[in-house]
Amino acid sequence: MSEIEVDQELLLDQTNTQIFIFIDEQTYYIANKAHADFLGLDKSEFGNVSIYDIFTKDVADYFFKDNKKIFKIKEKIHTREWFKNSKGVSRLLSITKTPKLDSCNNVEYIICSAEDITEKNQSEKQKKKSEELFREITKNMVEMICLTDKNGNFVYAGPTYKSNLGYNPEHLIGKSVFNFVHPDDLDRIKSEFNSLLETLIPRKSEYRCLHADGHYLWLETYGNFIYDDIGNIKKIVFTGRDITKRKQLEQKLKNTYEIINNSLVVAFLWKNDEESGWPVEYVSNNVVDIFGYYVDDFNDDKLSYADIIHPDDIERVKSEVETYSENPDRFKFQHKPYRIITKNRNIRWVDDRTTIIRNDCGEITHYQGVILDITDRKMAEEKLMENKKMLDDTFESIQDGISVIDTDFNVIRANSKMGEWYKVNTPLEGKKCYQVYHNNDKPCDYCPTSRALKTGKTETNIVPGLPNSKIEWLEIYSYPMNDRYTGEILGVVEFVRDITEKTKTERQLEKYSTELKQINEELENRVQKQTEEIKNAERLRVLELHHRIKNNLQVISSLLNLQSEKFNDDTVNEAFRDTQNRVISMSLVHQKIYHTKGLESINIRDYIEDLVEHLISLYNGENILIKIDIQDAYFGIDTIIPLGMLINELVSNSLKYAYSEDEYGELNVIFYETEPGIYTLIVSDNGKGIPEDIDLDNPGSLGLQLIKSLVDQINGDFKLHGNNGTEFVINFSC
Incomplete structure (x- = not known):
């Protein structure tokens, strides 16, 4: 940039960062195109105009209050506020206001930059970091990393503190980070630390830090938060690196690029020399923040711009430059996103805005551009596509039918199984569900989807298939879909089973x-x-x-x-x-x-032995070891018959269901008098057992119903145990 003057206004208009300047508490001096576009105005309307002519009174009062504060305290402030854009959509802006001081230390004007962080804010709320993984990663990091509590005391220091600052990390634990800050920077760093806690917005800080041998190094640190599971701040994480050399170079920067260097885009000036890879004649100092390169890396043709473009993208970028440069009336163009290789060999996706610079003869001498890192956006888009493909694959792999239906009963989407079942009415999408699935001209009376749209709850029903179809009956589960924010019902997902x-x-x-x-x-x-x-x-x-x-x-x-x-x-x-x-x-x-x-009476022991012997022969129970322990007792016919039928049911069930074919087992039949007139019958096996959720008060099988009835006939009660087989315990009086 030594001999070529870069058009400042063109640079400002090529960045997506909103840039605007106030010359007093309420008067605009200039605004770039991004700020004007956000408010739906022409940038020419901002010259020496009052904020009260641009904004509503509430918004103007907000700006006036902030500007007045800056003129008073003469310090940079950072805020995060919601504003409506020209379309009436609320967007979250991160606004930095930096006072420009004159030689008398008075505020000459205020430089403001605003970044739309709506999506970033939402993304940050979802981030959770694992401290254990964090500590493991820091072992291999070149940069310094530490964790502090809310008071700024070290709770962890990475191993690179030893190589960078000469301190043993263990000796730093419990000490305040402010003990190592240069006295001239201490008040500012404390203020920035407090602002970090108040705004909860990650931020960078630069200050001089005391080395173990007594001299100071310039550090650049980035503060962020680690949250617990309920969203409270758990720890503060700082990453830092030695920027002493960069600070020495920054002293030589020109005031022309002060605004660019405070933004999130990197400014380049390239010489029109494709064979040499577009030599860099100027790059803004913030290139180190975005891509890790220092300005000096590009001096004296050490690196050309082509050297940092990914090899797989370079030919396309060259082709686009040639195509756009052929039109003599074109002076701006935008590349499709391409990849930059950072200094630490990471890959970053970028978007650029390039201006063509011609001499008086119309010959192209230089290209001037601003580069924006869009890696996070690109990765989010790729993740979205990956999730969409996974959803599509899952949607089609399910063997049941699936339909997505809106509130007007239109089929939005149907999987291949639905297309197979209702092939005669394909395509299904865009048609009414009651037409393609039931050949009706209005919603069905028995329709679970109609009910789900009204109740907002899952509904189900069994409905007939199409006439002359091999599918005669279908079971439908209709699940309502709700807007995650408003709760409004958006439609229904139908799961259909033949x-x-x-x-x-x-x-x-x-x-x-x-x-x-x-x-x-x-x-x-x-x-x-x-x-x-x-x-x-x-x-x-x-x-x-x-x-x-x-x-x-x-x-x-x-x-x-x-x-x-x-x-x-x-x-x-x-x-x-x-x-x-x-x-x-x-x-x-x-x-x-x-x-x-x-x-009048029968010996229960003889009767049970004969009955069990008959059942064993009937059900071929040779593999079952039968143990009978029966006390002598005599009962009349009114007791012995229901008691015998009970034994028949219980023993038969064990012989039939407790064991698989050829499986060996043990069956016990025990009968004794517990006290005068009170008797206990126990029939147990060590087989498969019966379901734990069976309702003994309302049994579904005839056998259990009969058992319950027979127990009632002998004025008894029974208990059922299902651990390690089945055991019926029946107590009755006689």
Whole structure:
């Protein structure tokens, strides 16, 4: 830049940073294009104009108050405020106001720069850092890094403090960082530290730091925060590096580039010499902050601009320069984003605004540009694309149907499974869901999506498929989608499952269950009638009657056997066999009465042993070790029959369901009198057990219903234990 004067106004207009200058508390001196565009004005309207002519009174009062403060304290201030742009959209701006002092130390004017940090602010709120990982990373960092508490006391110092400042990191713990700041910088650094805590905005600071050998080095530090899980400040993290050489160079900078050096963009002036890689004749000092290079790195053609462009992008950049330079009327252009290689060999994406400089003959002599680091934005865009692809892949891989439907019942998106099921009506997107899915001209009466849009809750229903389709029944779950900020319902996601086969099976089982219930009722009525007839028989014929009852029950068992042969369904045949076993358990009672001398009671031990022996032979239980421990006790027929049916149900269930085929197990049947007139029956196995969530008060299976009924008949209660198998404990009085 030694011989070429750069147009300051062009430089200011090429940056996205809003730059504006006040010459007193309320008067604009100049504003760049970015500031004018934000407010929807022409930049020519800002010359010597009052802020009260530009802003509403509230906003103008805010600027007036800040400007008045700066003219008084003569120090830079930083604020973060929400402002509405020309479109009426609120944006968060980070505003830095720097007073320019004259030789008498009076404020001559105020330089203001404003950055739109809306997205950055949202991103920072989501950041969480792992302290353990942080400490591991710092071991390999060239820069100095430390953690302090809110008072500025060291709680951690990285190993590079030894190589940079000569201090043993362990000796710094508990000491105040302010003990090492140059006395002339101390008040300013304390003020900046307090401002960091007040604004919660990460910031850079530069100051002189005491080296262990007694001399001072210039450091550049960057302060940020580590938050806990609930958003409170946990620690303050500072990264720092030695900028002593850079500070020596900064003393030579020209005032012309003071504004640029306070912004987030890097200014370059390149000589029009593509073969030499566009030699750099000027670069703003903040290049070290953005890309890690010092200004001196580009002096004397040590580095050309082409040297720091990524090799994969250089040919495209050259082509764009050639294309834009061919038009003699063009004086500005913008590259597509390309990559810069930083000094530490990192890759940064950049966006630039380039001005073409021609001499009086129209020949291009230089290119002047400003470079903005857009790496964070680029990475966010790539992450968004990656997440979108993952969502798309997941959306299509699900084997159930999925539809996204808006509040007007339009199908916004449907996966391939829905397209397969409703191929006749494809494409599905853009059409009403009730038209393409149900051939209706209005929302369906049974529609769960319609209900979900009204209630804001998940709704479900089973609905018919399209006529003449192999899919007869569908189960639909409708999940409402809400705006994360307002809670407004935006639409519904439908998950659709083909349950045609499931529905057919359930209906067939329901039919079989009804038939079985009718058969059981018929048999129970027949047994009850015969039992009533036996009760009214003459006592002298009790033995004969019991004998006949036994025979009749055997006939019933045979009838059930014949009846079951008419059905091929295993579930129905199993129900018949269960009923046969219940009949046989009653038959054994009458057989015992017939063969015993006493007519009024039966020995429970003999009865249980015979009943269990019959069940073992019936269910082929050779692999099951049977342990029977029964006390002698005698019961009348009104007790022995329900007790026998209980034992039949419990032992049968263990033999049928507790073990897989050929699996060895153990079955215990225990009966004893706990106290006079109080008895306990225990039937247990070490098999698979039964579901823990079964509702004993409202059992669903016929077996459990029968067990509950039989326990009630003997005035008892029962408990069920499911650990390491199944154990029924029945207590009753007699």
